[in-house]
Every structure is written in structure tokens, then in C-alpha cells.
Amino acid sequence: MTETPKIALAGVHKSFGPKTVLNGIDLEVARGESLVIIGGSGTGKSVMLKCILGLLHPDSGSIRVDGRETTRLNSRDRERLLHKFGMLFQGAALFDSLPVWENVAFGLIQGEHMPRPRARDIAVAKLGAVGLGPEVANLSPAELSGGMQKRVALARAIADEPEIIFFDEPTTGLDPIMADVINELIVQCVKDLGATAVTITHDMASARKIADRIAMIYQGRIIWTGHASDIDDSGNPYVDQFVHGRADGPIRMQIRAL
Amino acid sequence: MGFLAAIGRAFLVFLGATGNVAMFTGIAVSHCLRPPIYLRQVLRQMIDIGYYSLPVVGLTALFTGMVLALQSYSGFARFQAEGAIATVVVLSVTRELGPVLAGLMVAGRIGAAMAAEIGTMRVTEQIDALSTLSTNPYKYLVVPRLIAGLTMLPLLVLVADIIGVFGGFLVSVYRLGFNPASYISRTWEFLEPVDVISGLVKAGVFGFMIALMGCYFGYRSRGGAQGVGQATTNAVVAASILILVFNYLITGIFFSDK
Ligand SMILES: Nc1ncnc2c1ncn2[C@@H]1O[C@H](COP(=O)(O)OP(=O)(O)OP(=O)(O)O)[C@@H](O)[C@H]1O
Numbered sequence A: 001m002t003e004t005p006k007i008a009l010a011g012v013h014k015s016f017g018p019k020t021v022l023n024g025i026d027l028e029v030a031r032g033e034s035l036v037i038i039g040g041s042g043t044g045k046s047v048m049l050k051c052i053l054g055l056l057h058p059d060s061g062s063i064r065v066d067g068r069e070t071t072r073l074n075s076r077d078r079e080r081l082l083h084k085f086g087m088l089f090q091g092a093a094l095f096d097s098l099p100v101w102e103n104v105a106f107g108l109i110q111g112e113h114m115p116r117p118r119a120r121d122i123a124v125a126k127l128g129a130v131g132l133g134p135e136v137a138n139l140s141p142a143e144l145s146g147g148m149q150k151r152v153a154l155a156r157a158i159a160d161e162p163e164i165i166f167f168d169e170p171t172t173g174l175d176p177i178m179a180d181v182i183n184e185l186i187v188q189c190v191k192d193l194g195a196t197a198v199t200i201t202h203d204m205a206s207a208r209k210i211a212d213r214i215a216m217i218y219q220g221r222i223i224w225t226g227h228a229s230d231i232d233d234s235g236n237p238y239v240d241q242f243v244h245g246r247a248d249g250p251i252r253m254q255i256r257a258l
Numbered sequence B: 001m002g003f004l005a006a007i008g009r010a011f012l013v014f015l016g017a018t019g020n021v022a023m024f025t026g027i028a029v030s031h032c033l034r035p036p037i038y039l040r041q042v043l044r045q046m047i048d049i050g051y052y053s054l055p056v057v058g059l060t061a062l063f064t065g066m067v068l069a070l071q072s073y074s075g076f077a078r079f080q081a082e083g084a085i086a087t088v089v090v091l092s093v094t095r096e097l098g099p100v101l102a103g104l105m106v107a108g109r110i111g112a113a114m115a116a117e118i119g120t121m122r123v124t125e126q127i128d129a130l131s132t133l134s135t136n137p138y139k140y141l142v143v144p145r146l147i148a149g150l151t152m153l154p155l156l157v158l159v160a161d162i163i164g165v166f167g168g169f170l171v172s173v174y175r176l177g178f179n180p181a182s183y184i185s186r187t188w189e190f191l192e193p194v195d196v197i198s199g200l201v202k203a204g205v206f207g208f209m210i211a212l213m214g215c216y217f218g219y220r221s222r223g224g225a226q227g228v229g230q231a232t233t234n235a236v237v238a239a240s241i242l243i244l245v246f247n248y249l250i251t252g253i254f255f256s257d258k
């Protein structure tokens, strides 16, 4: 890989009080690549994405986007940088004071100053792409089911066609068919828009479908990265255990028997 | 020793909080002065604060004016000074009771609502989502509320002044048997512009404080419903105390010839 990576993390640390969450993350994502991040619950996957976006500040380490260091940006440069990003939050994070279509069109109206009627048309089209009809457009987010909210959030993340898109568990809470539709959509975003995508998922079927490369995070580090096709013979017992969803193996869950 | 240490710690916490508020205010005000201003949001907040607070503030003012007339009548009758009722009512309402009572009512109504709304947005990651949609949360959430608070409270207080004086008039004329024409001329007789203006200045400051506290505590809330509840309480308590303190300070500035 001679091209500068789209995103490069080196030695990123992040602790909350005494609790270390990221313990030296090294990771590179190439331009136009779709990277999937897997790892146990609570291992810091969401925290890592938020560090890249600057929503959380890493304690140490370097985060480069397009070769440019971003950990010390002032708020104006940060705002400009975030133009490149779209993010689907794990909890959807829809604006509950705005109707669905305005949520989807938010980046277009506020960020790109598009006239509202035109932004609305685009929003309705994006809603269609995630399997939601135009009748949903005027509802408020609170009137939607969890899976529908997730899809609206997805439509919002891709609406202004960002260069880099983060999907935090895009298919959690969806039925298997809709999950596959969303997988297709993510693949399409990467293929058609040429976007760089980082997706967090626990769903191995989804990971296989959308990933060019897969990275596994464990105890605050990336312990394995490799091509999606190599995931079944990674030769890494941690990855094996995760991929096959076995309770016993090197990863020990912190539980006690009843 | 333990006692002194506790005082010292409390003092440090207080200093820290003051610093945080000052920093928050600085950032927010600097965003007030730099475009873009989200006019749609400003308008929405103005309607929320100005229009929807009218009934509460109006009722408060009405009964305050009425009870003032009644109290001063029964009090002043002891030294045959009933004629001063009109003056007492108009001066108390415009200088003190209008701004303070309207401020306290609005603090309960609006300060709490702001803290709850922004706090919920914080804990559900909506504020993070704003940032990723290239919208500065200070500009989108805080600035409109500060502007609306600063401008709407004086208008509310102007209305409260009128209604309060009218309340005093009602009681004096229909219950205490004063002559309406002479009551009205008595009302104007000793009223000076500074009485009203000082009240309106107070109102502007109070409105700013209410919005600032609502935004500040909402913005910093952590940890789900409980955190939001805490933020709401803090916002109302802090705003109420600040109103009383600043009321004294501003009175001192305007009427300090003694
Ligand atoms: N704002 C915060 N303050 C304190 N601790 C936090 C904060 N955000 C995350 N954490 C902690 O960091 C750890 C990692 O959280 P994170 O949300 O990144 O997990 P995750 O890998 O995304 O898990 P999941 O797959 O369940 O979403 C958790 O143990 C969590 O308690």
C-alpha cells in the first residue's frame, strides 16, 4: 500500500478514569475500502470511532485522515473535517424534535445550504433506499420502531454522500431480510460513491458480505486484521472463537455462574 | 482538620464550576457573534419563551398587582397614606416584582425545559450527531436559546408590568372604591423612565441567565434519565439564585445615589 491511507491510527490510547478502553490502537483504512471491525461487547469499538471523529479526545496517539493529523484540530478545522464524514450511531441518535425527512435532510440543509424542497426530495429518495416509504417522511422519530429508526439514521448518514462513512452496528435490531438489504446498501455506497466505510458489527453474515478487510479488537488493541476471505482460517484462536461464537476459548467472559 | 478540608474542597469545586460556566459562556457568546445564526431555531425558541410563557407570567403579574394593592391599602391605612397605593404598585411592579417574578416563573418553565431537552440530546448522542452533520451544537442549540432569552424576557416583563398595574387598578377601583381617573393619574405621577428601564434591563439579564443555565447543565449532563433529571434541577436552582443575586447587583447599579 503506497498510497496514503484514508484513515491511519497509531498508538491511540483512551481511558475513562481508571478504566483503560483503548490501549494502543494501530489501524489503517485505505481509500475506497470497506473495513469491518469485530470484537466483544464493551471492548471500545464505538469509542474508537468517536475518537476518530473527535467526539472523544484520545489521551495519546495519532489519528490521521488523508495523511493529516487530526488530534489537535481547533473547532473550526474540526467542523470542516467532519464534512467528509457520515456516521450511523449505534443508538440511531435521531433528532426527536424534527420529522423524519428533516432528520435525513439535515446535513443537506444545514451543511450544504440546499433549499428545503429539494433536500426533502433527496431525503425521500434516500428513505426509499433503506426500505421506507414516503408516508414515513412526516412522522416524528418517536413514532417509528427501533429498526425503522436505525434505517432512518442510516439514510441520514449517507444522505450527503460523505467520503468516509462509519456504521456502528447497522443491522442490529433488523430482521434478517432487511439486514441483507442494508448490507447491500452499504456495499453499494462503497462501490458507487467510492466511499471509505468502517462498519462495526457482531453479525458475521453481514461482516462477510460487506467487508474487504476485517479487524478484530480485543482488550483495547487490534489483535488481527486480514482479508474477509481469510476470516475462517485466520490462525488466530481469538478470532476463531469470535467468528464461531463459542463460549469457551481464549476470550473469557467476566461472568460468574448463578 | 477534616472540617477545614471539606470547606476547602467545596470552595475548589465552586471555583471549578465557575470556571466551567465562564468558559461555556465565552464559547457560546463568541458563536453568537459569528455567522451563521440559525434563524429558524431562534424563532422557535422565541415563540417557546415569549409566547407560551405569556399565560404564566400574565397570571403571576395580575395577582401580584392585586395583592400589592390590597396589602398596601391595609398597611397604609394605619397612617392615612392610602393615596400612595397607585405609586407603590407601579414602582414595585416595574422595578422589582415584574422582572423577578417573571424571571423565576420562566426559570421554572423554560430553564427546566431547556436543560431537559439538551440533556436528553446529550445522553442519546444527538449532540454528537449534530457535530457529524457539520453543525456546531453551540450554534444550533445554545445560541438561539441565549438570543431568545435575552430578547423575549424584556418583552414578557413589559407585558407583566402592564398587567400588574392593571391588577392593582382593578382591586383599588372595584374593591377599595378608588376613583379610576385619579388612580391612573397617580400611577403616572411619580413614575420615571428609569423605573421601567431598570426592570427591562434586569429582565434581559435574567433571560440570558435562564437560558445559559439551562443550556450549560443540559450540555454537560451525563448518564441517562437520572443525569437529565439532575441537570434540570440544577438549571432551575442555579438560574433562580442567579436571578436573585443579579437583581440585587443591578438594582445597586441603577439606584446607587445613596
Ligand atoms: N463516555 C464514557 N464515559 C465512561 N466510560 C465510557 C464512555 N463511553 C464508553 N465507555 C466505556 O468504554 C467501554 C467501551 O465502550 P464502547 O461503547 O466503545 O463499547 P463497544 O465496543 O462499542 O461495545 P458494544 O458492542 O456493546 O457497542 C465500555 O466499557 C464503556 O463502559
Ligand SMILES: [Mg+2]
Residues within 6 Å of the ligand: A045, A046, A047, A090, A168
Ligand atoms: Mg458500540
